[in-house]
Amino acid sequence: MSKATLAREAVKLVKPGMVVGLGSGTTAREFIKALAEARIDGVVLVPTSVDSEILAQEVGLGNALRPMWAVDHVDLAVDGADEVTRDKLILKGRGGALLREKIVDYAAEMFVVLIEEHKLVERIPMASPVPIEVVPWAWRFVARRIEREFGGSARLRTGEGKLGPVVTDNGNYIVDWTPPGPLDASAEDRLKAVPGVVETGIFSKRRDAVVLVARRDGTILSF
Ligand SMILES: O=C[C@H](O)[C@H](O)[C@H](O)COP(=O)(O)O
Numbered sequence: 373m374s375k376a377t378l379a380r381e382a383v384k385l386v387k388p389g390m391v392v393g394l395g396s397g398t399t400a401r402e403f404i405k406a407l408a409e410a411r412i413d414g415v416v417l418v419p420t421s422v423d424s425e426i427l428a429q430e431v432g433l434g435n436a437l438r439p440m441w442a443v444d445h446v447d448l449a450v451d452g453a454d455e456v457t458r459d460k461l462i463l464k465g466r467g468g469a470l471l472r473e474k475i476v477d478y479a480a481e482m483f484v485v486l487i488e489e490h491k492l493v494e495r496i497p498m499a500s501p502v503p504i505e506v507v508p509w510a511w512r513f514v515a516r517r518i519e520r521e522f523g524g525s526a527r528l529r530t531g532e533g534k535l536g537p538v539v540t541d542n543g544n545y546i547v548d549w550t551p552p553g554p555l556d557a558s559a560e561d562r563l564k565a566v567p568g569v570v571e572t573g574i575f576s577k578r579r580d581a582v583v584l585v586a587r588r589d590g591t592i593l594s595f
Pocket of ligand 1: 395396397398399400451452453454464465466467468469470473
């Protein structure tokens with residue numbers, strides 16, 4: 373229910389003709405459904421995962437869908453997150469959709485993050501590991517190098533419903549890294565500098581994001 377409330381709030385920001393980035397995950401799915409109900413004229417939609425693309429198609433938004441290469445800007449991106457701090461360090465990627473999400477969310481003029489209150493944390497990571505999308509051919513080398521350079525433990529993500537590694541929408545693997553302690557904003561660039569790392573779930577460069585939090589008491593906090 374709270375995810376649907378957040379989604380309806382975010383839909384109010386969508387104006388006719390806008391190019392809108394569709395995030396991924398259960399919260400973003402609510403946004404996609406609410407957007408379909410709103411029937412806003414002329415919007416162009418850029419999905420950040422196959423999952424979001426399929427849902428958008430199923431709820432009648434198929435004609436509006438475009439790949440990222442077919443647009444020259446994104447007005448608004450609406451996405452969920454796994455953990456968010458008060459100063460807007462954002463951790464994403466529990467569903468493995470982080471790479472396309474980061475391209476779209478970082479490109480957007482306005483980035484709106486929808487979370488429930490338990491995801492508002494003091495520091496990242498709190499309860500989730502840090503997802504890191506890696507080149508499959510190098511995955512073990514990259515995982516060991518991250519452990520050596522930064523400490524903690526890095527594990528290949530394996531899936532349910534399929535034997536072996538989870539393969540992302542971009543054909544890569546995910547390594548889930550549990551660092552030895554809290555991370556600051558520099559972690560995004562430091563991890564990215566490891567050859568073989570394609571992208572990380574640390575979103576530290578959108579401090580201007582608008583975060584909408586569904587509180588336990590039913591109200592919405594915005595910061
Ligand atoms: O890869 C998954 C995405 O980053 C999601 O946006 C994130 O995991 C939050 O998903 P949910 O809204 O299902 O908690």
